[in-house]
Amino acid sequence: MHQSTYTNQLDSFNDEALLEQFRQGSAAAFEELYKRFWGVLYLQAYRILIHEEDAQDIVQEVFTTLWTKGGSIELSGSLAAYLYVATRNRVLNMLASKRTYHHHLSSLKQSLSAADNNSLQYITEKEITVRMEREIRALPAKMREVFELSRKSALTHKEIAHQLQLSQETVKKQISNAIRTLRHKMAHFSFFC
The missing domain is CATH 1.10.1740.10 (RNA polymerase sigma factor, region 2, helix turn helix motif)
Known part of the structure; x- marks a missing residue:
């Protein structure tokens, strides 16, 4: 041939x-x-x-x-x-x-280990991305802003607190709440970020 x-x-x-x-x-x-x-x-x-x-x-x-x-x-x-x-x-x-990601690793591992790997064959990257972006946009405004600075800009809690004039405790709580909300919404997807 x-x-x-x-x-x-x-x-x-x-x-x-x-x-x-x-x-x-x-x-x-x-x-x-x-x-x-x-x-x-x-x-x-x-x-x-x-x-x-x-x-x-x-x-x-x-x-x-x-x-x-x-x-x-x-x-x-x-x-x-x-x-x-x-x-x-x-x-x-x-x-x-990477030390800067250690505080995210535990949450990420729990979410991933709970996922059903067999469902991956039914999921397309586009579906995952579209769904995740929709769920992030649905977060309350301040929570979304803190979460995106943490995940997309990889800023530390201290840097985010300084930039948004919030306490570090508030930043930590907002990120934790965002992760919990997104994990709940994305539970049926097998890869979560």
């Missing part, structure tokens, strides 16, 4: 069929998987890390592992679920090594 014809046919393969092709030695199948998943996995990592290079490194590590261990990886669900969980776990490991 001509190489370009084969490459074009890969577009129509489902994820598991592509993985099987890759396991049989097809680098083109791996490239197709990379094209399919790189963007959503990058967004997943970036949404928490808020750092482009770290998010890129995480996704690169996930695909490097897939490349080197693809033949021995046993999937209990879909390939998408496996890649999401692998990305999530690497993000958690990176967060654990």
Whole structure:
């Protein structure tokens, strides 16, 4: 079969069929998987890390592992679920090594461990993003402002308190309330930020 014809046919393969092709030695199948998943996995990592290079490194590590261990990886669900969980776990490991995120890590781990990983195959990145942004917009104004400064700007409680002229205790309470509210609203999603 001509190489370009084969490459074009890969577009129509489902994820598991592509993985099987890759396991049989097809680098083109791996490239197709990379094209399919790189963007959503990058967004997943970036949404928490808020750092482009770290998010890129995480996704690169996930695909490097897939490349080197693809033949021995046993999937209990879909390939998408496996890649999401692998990305999530690497993000958690990176967060654990960054002191500025330690106060968020416990809450994040609890939310993630309660999630049903099997449901990942039914969720698209767009659905997660749209739902999360809607729930963040629905937070009370001051709570939303504090939460977004904490998560998107990665400011400390002290920096947020100074910027908004609030006490650090108020900032801490607002973030805690926002996390609790969002966790409740997003409970049926398997990846929460």
